[in-house]
Amino acid sequence: MATTTETLAIVSGDDVVRVRQKVRVRATEAGLSLVDQTKLITAASELARNTLDYGKGGHADIMTVNDTARRGVRIVFRDQGPGIPDVALALTDGFTSGNGLGHGLGGARRLVDDFDIQTAVGQGTTVTIARWRK
Amino acid sequence: MAKSAAQGALARLITDGEAEILADWLRTFATGETRISEQEAKAQGKDLLHALGKAVADGNVADIGSPDYDEVRDLLTGFSRSRALQGFSPSETATFVFSLKQPLFERIRSTADVKTAADQLWAMSSLLDQLGMFTVEAFQKTRDELIMRQREEIEELSTPVVKLWEGIVALPLIGTLDSGRTQVVMQNLLETIVQTGAEIAILDITGVPTVDTLVAQHLLKTVSAARLMGADCIISGIRPQIAQTIVQLGVQLNVVSKATLADALALALKRTGRTVEKVNKSGRSDGALAAEMRG
Numbered sequence: 341m342a343t344t345t346e347t348l349a350i351v352s353g354d355d356v357v358r359v360r361q362k363v364r365v366r367a368t369e370a371g372l373s374l375v376d377q378t379k380l381i382t383a384a385s386e387l388a389r390n391t392l393d394y395g396k397g398g399h400a401d402i403m404t405v406n407d408t409a410r411r412g413v414r415i416v417f418r419d420q421g422p423g424i425p426d427v428a429l430a431l432t433d434g435f436t437s438g439n440g441l442g443h444g445l446g447g448a449r450r451l452v453d454d455f456d457i458q459t460a461v462g463q464g465t466t467v468t469i470a471r472w473r474k
Numbered sequence: 475m476a477k478s479a480a481q482g483a484l485a486r487l488i489t490d491g492e493a494e495i496l497a498d499w500l501r502t503f504a505t506g507e508t509r510i511s512e513q514e515a516k517a518q519g520k521d522l523l524h525a526l527g528k529a530v531a532d533g534n535v536a537d538i539g540s541p542d543y544d545e546v547r548d549l550l551t552g553f554s555r556s557r558a559l560q561g562f563s564p565s566e567t568a569t570f571v572f573s574l575k576q577p578l579f580e581r582i583r584s585t586a587d588v589k590t591a592a593d594q595l596w597a598m599s600s601l602l603d604q605l606g607m608f609t610v611e612a613f614q615k616t617r618d619e620l621i622m623r624q625r626e627e628i629e630e631l632s633t634p635v636v637k638l639w640e641g642i643v644a645l646p647l648i649g650t651l652d653s654g655r656t657q658v659v660m661q662n663l664l665e666t667i668v669q670t671g672a673e674i675a676i677l678d679i680t681g682v683p684t685v686d687t688l689v690a691q692h693l694l695k696t697v698s699a700a701r702l703m704g705a706d707c708i709i710s711g712i713r714p715q716i717a718q719t720i721v722q723l724g725v726q727l728n729v730v731s732k733a734t735l736a737d738a739l740a741l742a743l744k745r746t747g748r749t750v751e752k753v754n755k756s757g758r759s760d761g762a763l764a765a766e767m768r769g
């Protein structure tokens with residue numbers, strides 16, 4: 341089977357909740373363990389909120405990946421906000437330009453198997469994460 | 475705007491034929507409706523038709539926002555409000571207004587010449603379209619308010635602070651801890667701590683599905699605010715998968731945690747100088763029995 345993608349807009353706090361719920365459904369369907377589900381949902385929650393708070397809103401593409409090699413859930417968070425000037429700094433625990441704990445981005449990276457971030461100042465940010473069934 | 479002769483004719487058409495139009499109108503939608511009584515529908519229809527006749531006579535049919543239409547708009551607002559509360563759908567509610575077209579159009583066709591009829595039909599049709607849209611918007615507004623109110627009620631409901639023991643309160647957290655709710659939760663807890671003079675507050679997160687950095691931050695804020703009020707916090711109900719996730723987020727909660735609410739209560743009792751013992755068959759605690767035997 342190929343992939344099925346569902347796109348959700350992220351423009352309000354309720355949308356962050358919706359992203360979590362959709363990811364939970366997908367992760368369960370993909371057969372992720374309870375621990376893996378929880379980690380993926382938590383990472384998605386962090387990135388969805390960053391999209392909302394710092395990216396001025398955007399979208400999440402949630403897809404189930406089911407090919408011969410592996411099975412799991414991949415999510416792409418994309419916004420057209422200000423971008424991140426220093427990615428290494430943003431990934432550092434404790435760094436926040438708002439008033440968060442500054443653990444979201446780094447924490448999300450530790451919670452998933454695949455993590456990729458593309459960003460440029462003035463051009464927005466795209467973060468892709470995936471968690472695979474073990 | 476200036477009252478035209480055509481407008482006067484249109485108004486007369488409504489006013490003169492009121493009883494007849496009303497009867498035809500009610501017939502179109504009365505069949506099989508159980509949520510509202512015939513009398514209620516009749517009363518609503520009658521008031522509306524009457525107000526409409528006056529508004530058409532005095533006001534601009536192309537502008538239902540004008541003061542001449544105040545009464546019509548008020549009636550429609552009240553009407554869509556009651557329909558929303560009675561569980562009608564927006565389209566059902568708007569249909570009530572749109573179904574006035576049929577009887578009105580029939581009157582126009584049977585009383586006017588072809589040229590006048592065309593003008594009147596056009597004027598009446600666009601007027602009813604405007605009124606229908608207005609009804610849908612009013613309906614939506616009521617529903618939004620209703621949802622908002624229910625949401626606030628749920629926020630209140632789902633954050634009860636319970637007094638477990640003298641000096642010990644517990645806050646069973648359930649559902650999504652977004653910022654709005656957390657505010658309420660924190661407020662409730664702090665008030666209860668002050669009122670009861672509690673020394674220990676147990677925050678039970680068994681019912682919280684996800685603990686991300688925002689939730690963690692809310693918890694931390696609650697813990698330090700409670701501390702300022704003189705109460706120590708214990709967090710209970712951290713499930714294993716949540717514990718692992720918190721560790722990977724790298725967030726330090728820096729607060730005593732227990733697996734279950736029961737464990738947290740036992741610890742709280744101990745800290746406030748009490749213990750829980752098993753009672754033997756004679757109804758006395760083993761400790762008391764041992765003391766007795768020693769004595």
Ligand SMILES: Nc1ncnc2c1ncn2[C@@H]1O[C@H](COP(=O)(O)OP(=O)(O)OP(=O)(O)O)[C@@H](O)[C@H]1O
Nearest residue numbers: 390394395430436437440441442443444445465687
């Ligand atoms: N989509 C984004 N667009 C622009 N800047 C971002 C984006 N995501 C993260 N950042 C920047 O990276 C910083 C670190 O993000 P991170 O999620 O780690 O912390 P935080 O959101 O500030 O706090 P926390 O997530 O712990 O509540 C943010 O403060 C912000 O400056």
Ligand SMILES: [Mg+2]
Nearest residue numbers: 390440444445
């Ligand atoms: Mg963040």
